[in-house]
Amino acid sequence: MVLFSEDILLEQAARRIIASIAPNVFVGSTMGNKGYNYFAKSLPSIKRSLNGIKFVVFLDGDKLGQLCPIQQIHQWFGDPVPPNLCLRFAIHEVETWLICDRTNLANFLSVSPNVVPDLDDSVPDTKEVLLGVARKSRDRGVRDDMLPAANHSSAIGPAYNSRLTEFIQDHWDINEARGKSESLDRACRALEAFL
Amino acid sequence: MIVSSLKLRNWRNFRSSEISLSQRTFVLGANAAGKSNLLDVFRFLRDICSSQGGGLQSALQLRGGFSKVRCLSARQRPYIEIDITLKASSDSEDSWRYRLSITQEPRGFRRPIVEREEVYKNDERILKRPNADDDADPERLIQTHLEQVNDNVKFREISRFFGAITYLHLVPQLLRYADAISGRIIETDPFGQGFLERVAKTPERSQKSRLKRIEAALKIAVPNLRELKFERDEATGRPHLAALYEHWRPNAGWQQEDQFSDGTLRLIGLLWALLEDESLLLLEEPELSLNSGIVQQMAPLIYRMQRQRRRQVILSTHSVDLLSDKGIAPEEVVLLDTSGESTQAVNLSDLDEPYSLVKAGFSVGEAVLPKTIPRQIELFSTVSD
Numbered sequence: 001m002v003l004f005s006e007d008i009l010l011e012q013a014a015r016r017i018i019a020s021i022a023p024n025v026f027v028g029s030t031m032g033n034k035g036y037n038y039f040a041k042s043l044p045s046i047k048r049s050l051n052g053i054k055f056v057v058f059l060d061g062d063k064l065g066q067l068c069p070i071q072q073i074h075q076w077f078g079d080p081v082p083p084n085l086c087l088r089f090a091i092h093e094v095e096t097w098l099i100c101d102r103t104n105l106a107n108f109l110s111v112s113p114n115v116v117p118d119l120d121d122s123v124p125d126t127k128e129v130l131l132g133v134a135r136k137s138r139d140r141g142v143r144d145d146m147l148p149a150a151n152h153s154s155a156i157g158p159a160y161n162s163r164l165t166e167f168i169q170d171h172w173d174i175n176e177a178r179g180k181s182e183s184l185d186r187a188c189r190a191l192e193a194f195l
Numbered sequence: 196m197i198v199s200s201l202k203l204r205n206w207r208n209f210r211s212s213e214i215s216l217s218q219r220t221f222v223l224g225a226n227a228a229g230k231s232n233l234l235d236v237f238r239f240l241r242d243i244c245s246s247q248g249g250g251l252q253s254a255l256q257l258r259g260g261f262s263k264v265r266c267l268s269a270r271q272r273p274y275i276e277i278d279i280t281l282k283a284s285s286d287s288e289d290s291w292r293y294r295l296s297i298t299q300e301p302r303g304f305r306r307p308i309v310e311r312e313e314v315y316k317n318d319e320r321i322l323k324r325p326n327a328d329d330d331a332d333p334e335r336l337i338q339t340h341l342e343q344v345n346d347n348v349k350f351r352e353i354s355r356f357f358g359a360i361t362y363l364h365l366v367p368q369l370l371r372y373a374d375a376i377s378g379r380i381i382e383t384d385p386f387g388q389g390f391l392e393r394v395a396k397t398p399e400r401s402q403k404s405r406l407k408r409i410e411a412a413l414k415i416a417v418p419n420l421r422e423l424k425f426e427r428d429e430a431t432g433r434p435h436l437a438a439l440y441e442h443w444r445p446n447a448g449w450q451q452e453d454q455f456s457d458g459t460l461r462l463i464g465l466l467w468a469l470l471e472d473e474s475l476l477l478l479e480e481p482e483l484s485l486n487s488g489i490v491q492q493m494a495p496l497i498y499r500m501q502r503q504r505r506r507q508v509i510l511s512t513h514s515v516d517l518l519s520d521k522g523i524a525p526e527e528v529v530l531l532d533t534s535g536e537s538t539q540a541v542n543l544s545d546l547d548e549p550y551s552l553v554k555a556g557f558s559v560g561e562a563v564l565p566k567t568i569p570r571q572i573e574l575f576s577t578v579s580d
Contacts, residue, residue: 008491033491033519034519035519035557035558035561037561141502144502145499148522148524149217149285149524150286151526152217152524152525152526152527153524153525153526153544153550153553153554154521154522154523154524154525154553155521155553155554155556156521156522157522158219158494158495158498158520158522158523158524159495159498159499159522160521160522161495161520161521161522162492162495162499
């Protein structure tokens with residue numbers, strides 16, 4: 001089985017989900033992590049590979065625009081969807097899935113629990129929301145890692161991904177988050193059936 | 196202390212450039228654009244201040260003389276100028292500025308001489324040359340005050356800073372075959388031949404704590420590696436690094452550095468350098484021999500290691516993977532533009548298009564590297580015989 005993810009955080013989340021619902025499944029190789037454009041470029045190769053290889057694909061849903069996920073998948077892979085493919089979108093971004101585990105995220109980022117908003121898949125641009133939470137952290141290390149330095153114009157801080165990877169690997173409670181995020185719950189159920 | 200800005204005139208292939216630098220700076224450019232030449236400015240200052248036989252004349256000789264260092268496209272004013280600003284830290288207001296212009300004697304031996312040397316502390320000028328002493332004895336102009344213990348008392352701090360600059364371009368083969376090659380080690384050991392000796396000379400406590408941290412980083416990067424330790428050969432007393440790899444036979448998995456992969460050796464050397472000192476560290480293409488997964492993690496890894504010692508790092512790179520991390524800010528990137536007659540170093544944050552791309556969420560790699568690919572690269576594959 002190949003795991004193809006849009007970026008490193010989605011890959012980490014996907015690995016945790018797979019490990020929790022199908023502990024015996026071995027993720028053969030991982031691909032992607034180079035953004036959405038790389039996925040779009042790889043699309044023809046993925047389609048050809050689907051003849052013999054199972055693909056689990058995770059993308060951020062913020063590219064969908066007006067389309068609903070299944071329309072988009074049909075556009076890419078045709079109808080019916082090839083049986084070897086399981087493609088899931090995190091709506092609108094993987095950050096939503098993390099924020100939906102409020103208590104653990106609050107502990108991890110050293111903020112009081114009520115700082116982490118109670119939200120679901122309807123809220124867009126949750127990366128901004130998460131950065132806003134990190135900004136209120138009592139731990140300077142968290143702020144330095146996750147937020148861009150004062151005069152820097154990158155969207156995220158220098159160790160944003162490493163911090164969140166640590167959260168996903170060691171602290172993230174998937175079942176808690178599933179209760180709030182419909183796209184996460186659906187992804188888990190789809191993978192249960194697929195694997 | 197960190198270098199916060201640099202202005203160059205007629206330095207190698209840079210006729211005129213001005214850039215700002217941050218705690219972590221990535222220098223990008225096509226092949227032969229001058230990435231190493233840019234890093235060489237700092238090595239040049241280090242060579243001037245070196246406590247062992249340093250000085251302006253020797254630093255220029257090491258580089259083949261004044262004419263090799265001066266920009267080929269230098270026009271009316273054939274002097275070389277380096278103008279560098281230092282700050283106590285990235286958010287500090289206290290600053291030093293050192294400005295050095297070098298030219299040649301108009302006649303005679305045409306030795307390189309100081310045309311102008313100035314030091315400013317918090318914008319107040321504390322040195323200006325040529326001064327009355329230089330007028331009385333022009334011979335003094337073959338040396339900088341930076342290199343003179345008697346003359347640099349008021350700005351010893353910056354002389355020490357330059358003197359401690361480290362350049363690292365670890366060549367695994369030189370380390371692995373150090374005994375067989377028994378080559379001469381260049382004074383500051385840029386290629387890592389004497390790396391094991393350096394580890395050996397480190398006081399035991401810091402040695403242990405550094406190896407522990409390196410071990411933690413390696414465990415993530417190198418599959419099956421479990422433990423890293425320092426040891427001495429009982430018979431010869433030679434220092435060695437040994438790593439334990441997970442193996443079905445217990446105790447069968449200890450390997451010494453001559454069996455490490457190139458990537459593992461480079462990574463150990465790099466991590467050690469980050470933990471070793473507080474002065475400026477120059478890294479030449481740290482991505483070499485490492486797999487793309489590790490290279491993708493390198494920018495945050497450097498940042499995290501830096502946090503302990505606040506060591507400024509300037510690195511040159513070609514790697515899209517290294518620049519794929521979205522935590523790299525445009526302010527941390529210097530781009531070498533070769534479209535004109537000479538190369539121009541510019542901050543990415545001063546270029547409209549790539550800057551907007553990064554602000555919109557593209558990584559620096561996506562936004563910039565296409566710019567550093569030579570325009571006729573498609574023709575490369577048609578070159579034959």
